[in-house]
Amino acid sequence: MKNNRIQSMLVAVSILFSINVFAEVTVSDAVVRVLPPGIPNTSAYFTIKNNGDKDVALVSANTDVATSAELHAHIMTGEMMSMQKQDQVIVPAGQSIEFAPGGLHVMIFGLKASLKEGQMVKINLITSDNQSISLQAKAVKPGEEKQQHHHH
Numbered sequence: 001m002k003n004n005r006i007q008s009m010l011v012a013v014s015i016l017f018s019i020n021v022f023a024e025v026t027v028s029d030a031v032v033r034v035l036p037p038g039i040p041n042t043s044a045y046f047t048i049k050n051n052g053d054k055d056v057a058l059v060s061a062n063t064d065v066a067t068s069a070e071l072h073a074h075i076m077t078g079e080m081m082s083m084q085k086q087d088q089v090i091v092p093a094g095q096s097i098e099f100a101p102g103g104l105h106v107m108i109f110g111l112k113a114s115l116k117e118g119q120m121v122k123i124n125l126i127t128s129d130n131q132s133i134s135l136q137a138k139a140v141k142p143g144e145e146k147q148q149h150h151h152h
């Protein structure tokens with residue numbers, strides 16, 4: 001009787017686990033910029049890979065360290081570079097895309113406290129089917145994102 005109960009508990013736990021883990025998508029080299037104290041906003045960069053056979057659409061982001069977060073892209077309008085909120089960012093099946101300085105980024109608004117170098121910041125990416133992809137971004141100084149991104 002007791003064994004049965006443990007066994008069914010284990011089954012329940014493993015079902016829960018498989019629902020919660022979004023294994024098709026992996027995030028690597030996640031960093032967030034440390035800006036001088038007093039600047040309320042910052043941005044995060046990473047490489048996101050879709051190992052599955054279906055496109056994944058990211059529709060929003062959030063983090064506990066700030067009031068809000070948005071998916072952004074840098075857009076050239078004539079000579080002017082500006083940022084634009086993205087309603088969705090597609091990670092095509094079997095491919096990876098880079099969130100990198102000058103391109104896609106997660107814009108973080110209203111930091112509750114200044115970030116410290118080396119601090120890990122948890123960011124959640126939300127997909128169109130309401131899955132949450134959690135990543136840990138390391139806080140780095142501007143200009144140090146690149147070294148984090150490329151391993152040659």
Ligand SMILES: [Cu+2]
Nearest residue numbers: 072083105107
């Ligand atoms: Cu932005």
